[in-house]
Amino acid sequence: QVQLVQSGAEVKKPGASVKISCKTSGYTFTNFYVHWVRQAPGQGPEWMGVINPDGGATNYAQKFRGRVALTRDTSTTTVYMDLSNLRSEDWATYYCAREDIHTGMVLFYWGQGTLVSVSS
Amino acid sequence: EIVLTQSPGTLSLSPGERGTLSCRASQNIRTYLAWYQQKPGQAPRLLIYEASKRATGVPARFIGSGSGTDFTLTISSLEPEDFAVYYCQQRDSWMTFGGGTKVEVK
Numbered sequence: 010q011v012q013l014v015q016s017g018a019e020v021k022k023p024g025a026s027v028k029i030s031c032k033t034s035g036y037t038f039t040n041f042y043v044h045w046v047r048q049a050p051g052q053g054p055e056w057m058g059v060i061n062p063d064g065g066a067t068n069y070a071q072k073f074r075g076r077v078a079l080t081r082d083t084s085t086t087t088v089y090m091d092l093s094n095l096r097s098e099d100w101a102t103y104y105c106a107r108e109d110i111h112t113g114m115v116l117f118y119w120g121q122g123t124l125v126s127v128s129s
Numbered sequence: 130e131i132v133l134t135q136s137p138g139t140l141s142l143s144p145g146e147r148g149t150l151s152c153r154a155s156q157n158i159r160t161y162l163a164w165y166q167q168k169p170g171q172a173p174r175l176l177i178y179e180a181s182k183r184a185t186g187v188p189a190r191f192i193g194s195g196s197g198t199d200f201t202l203t204i205s206s207l208e209p210e211d212f213a214v215y216y217c218q219q220r221d222s223w224m225t226f227g228g229g230t231k232v233e234v235k
Contacts, residue, residue, distance in 0.1 A: 052228075053228045054165075054218075056225065104172055104173075109184065111178065114224055115178045117184060117185070119173065
């Protein structure tokens with residue numbers, strides 16, 4: 010079965026960086042785009058960007074350009090999200106998610122989420 | 130950026146009642162709208178895509194409709210497990226989500 014398993018919770022200071030992993034399994038890694046979505050406490054989800062595991066091409070939401078980097082390792086079928094220059098507003102749960110088989114830019118399979126806390 | 134506005138913010142209903150949730154887009158998004166359900170401590174779950182198509186495994190009581198700028202998610206008869214927060218999401222121009230509608234027990 011399809012699974013996306015994320016790395017554990019992180020506590021960071023303002024100005025630091027965080028790198029979250031998303032280990033995928035149960036499907037052909039290069040066949041489906043993987044997205045990153047974050048959700049601040051009590052807020053709706055917010056799309057951050059997407060990576061095509063087949064070749065590694067990326068697209069980022071304008072809000073995060075210059076601060077976020079998505080990468081992948083095809084040998085371990087893992088996708089990574091790196092967010093730099095953290096500020097208090099980045100305190101959120103971060104999710105990786107795989108597109109649905111029927112259509113792109115719609116997310117069917119999700120990781121369990123990784124809480125990133127940012128505090129001095 | 131396309132803005133999605135959901136209403137109402139909270140819907141108070143009893144099991145067995147019909148729930149009607151609204152999502153309005155700031156510009157024409159054709160039928161490129163999806164609906165998700167989220168329960169506390171869980172990731173969102175895809176319910177509807179392309180405005181009206183049910184995702185795999187989603188019960189028939191979840192009905193999506195609309196096109197252009199106005200969309201509706203109808204839950205025909207609320208089951209206890211349906212009390213949750215619902216989000217709409219557009220894919221016409223990258224991806225944005227609405228602010229959510231909480232369906233709570235009356």
